Amino acid sequence: MVSEFEIKKQICDIGKRIYNRNMVAANDGNISVKISDNEFLCTPTGVSKGFMTPEYICKVDAKGNVLQANGDFKPSSEIKMHMRVYEKRPDVNAVVHAHPTYATSFAIAGIPLTQPIMPEAVIALGCVPIAEYGTPSTNEIPDAVEKYLPYYDAVLLESHGALTYSDSLLAAYHKMESVEFYAELLFKSRLL
Numbered sequence: 800m801v802s803e804f805e806i807k808k809q810i811c812d813i814g815k816r817i818y819n820r821n822m823v824a825a826n827d828g829n830i831s832v833k834i835s836d837n838e839f840l841c842t843p844t845g846v847s848k849g850f851m852t853p854e855y856i857c858k859v860d861a862k863g864n865v866l867q868a869n870g871d872f873k874p875s876s877e878i879k880m881h882m883r884v885y886e887k888r889p890d891v892n893a894v895v896h897a898h899p900t901y902a903t904s905f906a907i908a909g910i911p912l913t914q915p916i917m918p919e920a921v922i923a924l925g926c927v928p929i930a931e932y933g934t935p936s937t938n939e940i941p942d943a944v945e946k947y948l949p950y951y952d953a954v955l956l957e958s959h960g961a962l963t964y965s966d967s968l969l970a971a972y973h974k975m976e977s978v979e980f981y982a983e984l985l986f987k988s989r990l991l
């Protein structure tokens with residue numbers, strides 16, 4: 800079994816990857832991992848996700864209440880959105896939220912990723928819908944994404960960003976890469 804410390808290190812590593820690939824600016828984005836039915840590790844709010852160390856990572860229960868946090872760290876302001884994914888998708892063990900440039904541009908323009916432009920995107924993601932705008936940190940976002948959760952593994956958040964989830968942290972992160980790649984290809988092919 801992978802230790803909790805090891806999972807915290809993996810979260811920091813994925814934080815570096817989303818930051819280094821320009822999928823987030825400044826302190827944006829958040830990541831969580833389910834470690835048991837009532838224990839979840841998550842990134843803290845208001846820090847750069849590219850420069851975290853394991854002691855930054857917080858632990859919450861299924862309602863998002865803090866179980867453990869070091870110093871002044873508090874769980875992500877979007878923890879309710881993560882918890883709604885786990886509630887509605889028992890197969891999911893990790894959630895990634897980021898603001899990748901192309902995917903977020905589609906989310907701002909109100910254009911869902913529904914064109915079957917290449918086999919890999921169809922296989923990895925299928926269609927990626929856009930959940931209606933919700934105010935960050937409120938229940939509006941979880942309420943808006945809820946209806947898409949049973950049918951999709953990636954959702955754009957209107958005028959905000961993207962949300963991906965899967966059975967492992969690496970797979971959830973890879974879905975975020977695929978969403979952004981798919982959005983970039985769609986944008987460039989439309990220009991041509």
Ligand code: 13P
Pocket residue numbers: 826827828829842843844845846874875876877935
């Ligand atoms: P947190 O730092 O609170 O996770 O928020 C970042 C973000 O991207 C909100 O959408």
